[in-house]
Amino acid sequence: RIMRPDDANIAGNVHGGTILKMIEEAGAIISTRHCNSQAGEPCVAALARVERTDFLSPMCIGEVANVSAEITYTSRHSVEVQVNVMSENILTGAKKVTNKATLWYVPLSLKNVNKVLEVPPIQYARKEQEDEGKKRYEEQKLDRLETKQRNGDVILPVINPEPHTVGYSQSSLIHLVGPSDCTLLGFVHGGVTMKLMDEVAGIVAARHCKTNIVTASVDAINFHEKIKKGCVITVSGRMTFTSNKSMEIEVFVDADPFVDESRERYRAVSAFFTYVSLSKEGKPLPVPQLLTETEDEKRRFEEGKGRYLQTKAKRQAQMQQAAQQ
Amino acid sequence: RIMRPDDANIAGNVHGGTILKMIEEAGAIISTRHCNSQAGEPCVAALARVERTDFLSPMCIGEVANVSAEITYTSRHSVEVQVNVMSENILTGAKKVTNKATLWYVPLSLKNVNKVLEVPPIQYARKEQEDEGKKRYEEQKLDRLETKQRNGDVILPVINPEPHTVGYSQSSLIHLVGPSDCTLLGFVHGGVTMKLMDEVAGIVAARHCKTNIVTASVDAINFHEKIKKGCVITVSGRMTFTSNKSMEIEVFVDADPFVDESRERYRAVSAFFTYVSLSKEGKPLPVPQLLTETEDEKRRFEEGKGRYLQTKAKRQAQMQQAAQQ
Amino acid sequence: RIMRPDDANIAGNVHGGTILKMIEEAGAIISTRHCNSQAGEPCVAALARVERTDFLSPMCIGEVANVSAEITYTSRHSVEVQVNVMSENILTGAKKVTNKATLWYVPLSLKNVNKVLEVPPIQYARKEQEDEGKKRYEEQKLDRLETKQRNGDVILPVINPEPHTVGYSQSSLIHLVGPSDCTLLGFVHGGVTMKLMDEVAGIVAARHCKTNIVTASVDAINFHEKIKKGCVITVSGRMTFTSNKSMEIEVFVDADPFVDESRERYRAVSAFFTYVSLSKEGKPLPVPQLLTETEDEKRRFEEGKGRYLQTKAKRQAQMQQAAQQ
Numbered sequence: 001r002i003m004r005p006d007d008a009n010i011a012g013n014v015h016g017g018t019i020l021k022m023i024e025e026a027g028a029i030i031s032t033r034h035c036n037s038q039a040g041e042p043c044v045a046a047l048a049r050v051e052r053t054d055f056l057s058p059m060c061i062g063e064v065a066n067v068s069a070e071i072t073y074t075s076r077h078s079v080e081v082q083v084n085v086m087s088e089n090i091l092t093g094a095k096k097v098t099n100k101a102t103l104w105y106v107p108l109s110l111k112n113v114n115k116v117l118e119v120p121p122i123q124y125a126r127k128e129q130e131d132e133g134k135k136r137y138e139e140q141k142l143d144r145l146e147t148k149q150r151n152g153d154v155i156l157p158v159i160n161p162e163p164h165t166v167g168y169s170q171s172s173l174i175h176l177v178g179p180s181d182c183t184l185l186g187f188v189h190g191g192v193t194m195k196l197m198d199e200v201a202g203i204v205a206a207r208h209c210k211t212n213i214v215t216a217s218v219d220a221i222n223f224h225e226k227i228k229k230g231c232v233i234t235v236s237g238r239m240t241f242t243s244n245k246s247m248e249i250e251v252f253v254d255a256d257p258f259v260d261e262s263r264e265r266y267r268a269v270s271a272f273f274t275y276v277s278l279s280k281e282g283k284p285l286p287v288p289q290l291l292t293e294t295e296d297e298k299r300r301f302e303e304g305k306g307r308y309l310q311t312k313a314k315r316q317a318q319m320q321q322a323a324q325q
Numbered sequence: 326r327i328m329r330p331d332d333a334n335i336a337g338n339v340h341g342g343t344i345l346k347m348i349e350e351a352g353a354i355i356s357t358r359h360c361n362s363q364a365g366e367p368c369v370a371a372l373a374r375v376e377r378t379d380f381l382s383p384m385c386i387g388e389v390a391n392v393s394a395e396i397t398y399t400s401r402h403s404v405e406v407q408v409n410v411m412s413e414n415i416l417t418g419a420k421k422v423t424n425k426a427t428l429w430y431v432p433l434s435l436k437n438v439n440k441v442l443e444v445p446p447i448q449y450a451r452k453e454q455e456d457e458g459k460k461r462y463e464e465q466k467l468d469r470l471e472t473k474q475r476n477g478d479v480i481l482p483v484i485n486p487e488p489h490t491v492g493y494s495q496s497s498l499i500h501l502v503g504p505s506d507c508t509l510l511g512f513v514h515g516g517v518t519m520k521l522m523d524e525v526a527g528i529v530a531a532r533h534c535k536t537n538i539v540t541a542s543v544d545a546i547n548f549h550e551k552i553k554k555g556c557v558i559t560v561s562g563r564m565t566f567t568s569n570k571s572m573e574i575e576v577f578v579d580a581d582p583f584v585d586e587s588r589e590r591y592r593a594v595s596a597f598f599t600y601v602s603l604s605k606e607g608k609p610l611p612v613p614q615l616l617t618e619t620e621d622e623k624r625r626f627e628e629g630k631g632r633y634l635q636t637k638a639k640r641q642a643q644m645q646q647a648a649q650q
Numbered sequence: 651r652i653m654r655p656d657d658a659n660i661a662g663n664v665h666g667g668t669i670l671k672m673i674e675e676a677g678a679i680i681s682t683r684h685c686n687s688q689a690g691e692p693c694v695a696a697l698a699r700v701e702r703t704d705f706l707s708p709m710c711i712g713e714v715a716n717v718s719a720e721i722t723y724t725s726r727h728s729v730e731v732q733v734n735v736m737s738e739n740i741l742t743g744a745k746k747v748t749n750k751a752t753l754w755y756v757p758l759s760l761k762n763v764n765k766v767l768e769v770p771p772i773q774y775a776r777k778e779q780e781d782e783g784k785k786r787y788e789e790q791k792l793d794r795l796e797t798k799q800r801n802g803d804v805i806l807p808v809i810n811p812e813p814h815t816v817g818y819s820q821s822s823l824i825h826l827v828g829p830s831d832c833t834l835l836g837f838v839h840g841g842v843t844m845k846l847m848d849e850v851a852g853i854v855a856a857r858h859c860k861t862n863i864v865t866a867s868v869d870a871i872n873f874h875e876k877i878k879k880g881c882v883i884t885v886s887g888r889m890t891f892t893s894n895k896s897m898e899i900e901v902f903v904d905a906d907p908f909v910d911e912s913r914e915r916y917r918a919v920s921a922f923f924t925y926v927s928l929s930k931e932g933k934p935l936p937v938p939q940l941l942t943e944t945e946d947e948k949r950r951f952e953e954g955k956g957r958y959l960q961t962k963a964k965r966q967a968q969m970q971q972a973a974q975q
Contacts, residue, residue: 033413184387
């Protein structure tokens, strides 16, 4: 579809969140279709996890986004979907890969939303494809378990913060979940959640560096708990780390089923977003360093640095590998 | 994309206007891409006309709409696009053709919006395809000229109308044209206009028969004049004819460039929409007869009857032809 | 236009904010048209104030909202517009008055947004109409000045609040101002701001009483400062007073032009919203009493009580007057 002014920031760059939402919709369609392809209980595929995603090149207003999706692995209860996004300038014909994402879905019964159904297996062209898929499946399963445990943090407000401190840029928004945000089962689409997360992270980044910012990458996102129609969700973001030219922002999503007395507010999702600051010509700008004050902030800065160096090393290894081929 | 609650009426049937908007977006993308496929002035394809369209089967919330488009004819300054819409129930895998539409676009220069550019010619597999396309091109050109002339009517309000009269159900809405309604050139997308037209026609039909109604078909729509960002558009509808099971509604679109002193309010588009009334089980219901009072209303009723009988005869001829093959 | 699922809460009642947004759009159109009706500099009417508004009966999904607007007074630099909203159930034909609102607009030059233009005077049928309008004009002018002065309060966060305290239900959201939120001048539509205010106030009310709530009335709202495209706006709400069956919520709007270094964050709007809690059958429910803790909270509670009693007295006087006629 054509990118509209509402999909973009004032500099004309399409929000990463808009792209994440399109990716998730494509993933939900293909995996729901697959899981219903054999006779049996009807089901809806629910997003369980999105693997780390890089935004390779910015998309602009007026360009057309082409989204394609393919199922690449099935375990007994989950589906791995690979989604590619290309931006096409229909005036010049130029096409660019904008985004590649891997998503995991789980089929939930339409009749009983707490029942996870079995996934029809796919055929693999080669045995190695199945083995590699299985390896990816095991890895993500482990990572999901891990993040579930360290999911208890809360963002506390700060009064009169200094510029470039963590408290200065931290932000949160609330959103009342409406019918158009939800699947047939009455739960929020993963893509809607990701769009709100990107919105908050973008505001944190812009408050920190006061320039035009764009999403550079999103770390793996795990969806631990479903969010029901009628909930209020609070999406909060705080900066955790800055390198010379990038900012890492941690985002939390908390759901408050306030009309349902029996449930407490709970943490539904958390993730790290990385942003870069761009000049008017679209070149990366240096980013003011994050000033850490408390012990926790210093610890999170070091952890962010670890993730940053690890990603950098991985990318260099890939480039060397590519150069040798 | 997946159909959401906001795309549909309370009975869960997707608005004809939502489908028209998707059709037009697909047509605009493929024709803009084609018109820019040769080196030359960059341009944007503007909708000039939509041929008569039948809604073959209703689409429901939760179904996925698959839209495909193909260029079928090019004249020197215009492109004919054929768009097909399939609805897919991803739970059952069932697919149905919902809609086939033919649209005409004209390439306007990005630098000078009043300049119509030349269209790169397409290759035809067979000579007959070109001849048939040329015939369609001449026919629509004639029809556009004709409708341009009789475009002067105005809908006046009626005080305390009787049920089932024309005045009783006539309706109008106003809409302030915002940035997301517009193309790169700053003019309203044809699809946005058609969606508003369907909304008004649907209110007229529902007021008349007070049941669940769905769009059955849309007569050819000609876009005589562009509508600019910042205009207020008034969309008005009145019932012109009822058969036993259908209602014909005439819809006018007037644009009021109210901050631009130099221009008067003008008629931008007009068209006929046909609706049917459905029971809770989705079966067509009888429609109360339209009570005509003035001479003009009686004349319009007879003209509507003429269109109705003509369409019916055409459809019967097609079915006989199909039966003989 | 037809009310859609996204316009309403889960109980099907249309959000007061949706109605306020429609009212403001109608007011902006009629006053912009009027201010451009004489030759001169083109201008856009900007909302300066909305008088106190009562929501007389709730509107539901599937109903059609009819909005009509009329200019009732003009001063040298401002326009008073009276807007009426009727809800129509198009299946039964039943119509109800939902809302009456009075809005004040000021014409700003399209070329120079800081220049207030002169308003073409309207003709009055009777001299008394002009005199009454002038009285209303003087009154609102005085009230605007007053509220401008007491506009400095800030909502501070509370850690682990007890149920039914002020801190327990207070809420805030941030919103990045996009192109569709803005007028041709690049400033946020008053209606967009009011919709966000109603959203926050509704969440505060729902958190307090954990039931289905609807907007009962909105106190006069003054728009002190324009908010520009690209700003982040923070909308915060806290409960100030509860009677047996109603809740009063104070809402603040702060604009943060964060890419524009030269401007600090500033208070743009503030207002009081009143909500009632409804049972599933639509009957008013008793509301848990607000627990006030600090001196400020107790003072605000008393002030709210004053406003409540004043409104009640005014309404009783009107009813007596009506009964005597």
